[in-house]
Amino acid sequence: MGSDLNRQIILIAGPTASGKSALALRLAEELNGVIINTDSMQVYNVLEQLTARPGKAELERVPHYLYGHVSPSLAYSTGRWFSDVEGLLKSPELFEKTLIFAGGTGLYFRALLGGLSTMPAIPEAVRSFWRKQDGELGAEKLHEMLVLKDPLAAASLRPTDSQRIVRALEVFDTSGRSIIEWQKETGRALINAATARKIIIEPDRQWLGSRIAKRFEAMMEEGAIEEVKSLLSLGLSQELPAMRAIGVKEIAEVLAGRIRAEQAAELATIATRQYAKRQMTWFRNQLGDDWERVPYP
Template sequence: MGDFQLGIGVATRQVILIAGPTASGKSALALRLAGETGGVIVNADSMQVYDVLNVLTARPGPDDLKSAPHYLYGHVSPGIAYSTGRWLIDVEGLLKRAELAEKTMIFVGGTGLYFRALLGGLSAMPAIPPDVRAHWRQQDSALGSENLHAILARKDPLAASTLRTTDSQRVVRALEVFDASGRSIVEWQKEAGIPLIDPALARKIVIEPDRKWLGSRIASRFAAMMKTGAIDEVKSLLTLGLPNELPAMRAIGVREICEVLAKRLSVEEAAELATIATRQYAKRQMTWFRNQLGDDWERLPFPPSG
């Protein structure tokens, strides 16, 4: 494997990107490549950045952390609405650290927007006045995501056509941007940013697992989570008294476990509902990777044949 050049010019080093849906074996591949290259692993999953939810977001365990250095895992309070922009700033800080200058950087995760920002830069966005931000956050709490999506469809049909009705975080963001600037967030996103990594010089891998295998793996993994600390994690999260609209509160499994704690669902029922939600999420991830990642990405079936 040759050298891969960083877009910001801080050093010449190997860079490997591993994308794929949840539970597809990305972390195992990252650990293997870290062992082969002496590299470090950098999180590219928007839920694994949060503290408290170690088990529920399937963050690397103690043995994994001993096997290779890991960065940007669990470094954000669940009380913060962490963004792609903030992740990119954190990554840039890592790339400039002298002690990592010659280390292979292995980015691994399932958040497509993180990879897009890493390779293509982040489009400039308008500053959002505090009163505009507060207004739409309040509307989200009062009206719910589907009603907000209907409002967005009237104000900015272009943006609404690209967003799911249940994705309240991005719907709110689109409304904020439109009110602050009078322009669609889609138009802002078309303005190119500055990439941190040259896409032509990085090794790029996307895992495309067998769906039946992945569905079974998701079910068994979530059942194990319920037995190994996920319920206690949600208890700890609830003690923080956080608003329901924060991303950490919307992690798959949090709502279902809350229903267990309220004695409205059994553990088995909650696990089944969360498994269904995870499979649906994995399907959306695979669709995004298939449509958004180009032919320059290596397509790796998993589990490997043979």
């Protein structure tokens, strides 16, 4: 595939709650299209409300792919998503369709356009060691260790981002090279960046902050608490990506009787706004001038 992929493709990136799904839905209906999930949290099958996955009404309007197809017990990676998309692109039923990739995970868009870097296979002993260290020492201590081992990677990661810090330590211990160096060695792109239409939604921050608050209130009313209850009943490791979805920790505190639902909503709203700010910064710095920038969908 790659540069010889002769079909209409639209990419829609943007921060959470910015209206990506609504824009994708409208374009899909206008252009005989399908929507492909480009968000790392919307792949999980338990968290429909908390991850703002398209609902039944949206799914009935146009075909959607790679939404809610992964168990929260799995650590779904960019590589797995890339492989799933590669399979979709070979599906005969999609050959005549406009493909609309919509979501907020920057690394997914980077992989689509520039290929996926080849990472070293991590031995189980190395993986287990750093997972154990994370549980015992915490993210900030591991970040201090990463500064000494791989300052290049450490400079690019927040000291609280334990998942990526652990990953960087695993890669360095296995290969002796920075994960940043590995990431620069990209592979084959899945789509032609020159012919795809690329859109970034860049909403007003005050508008987005208000929208985030209203959306989380709606999530709470429409079943988010029951979703988290179901997720917790699985007894999964706290280190799995699904367990780190914004709102899970806060609602778990409600279920444990330690805070009220209103407090959980406030805390989750703050966390979501912070996440949206990081997304906007990433898109602004990582995606080039060939992307259309629109203030709202």
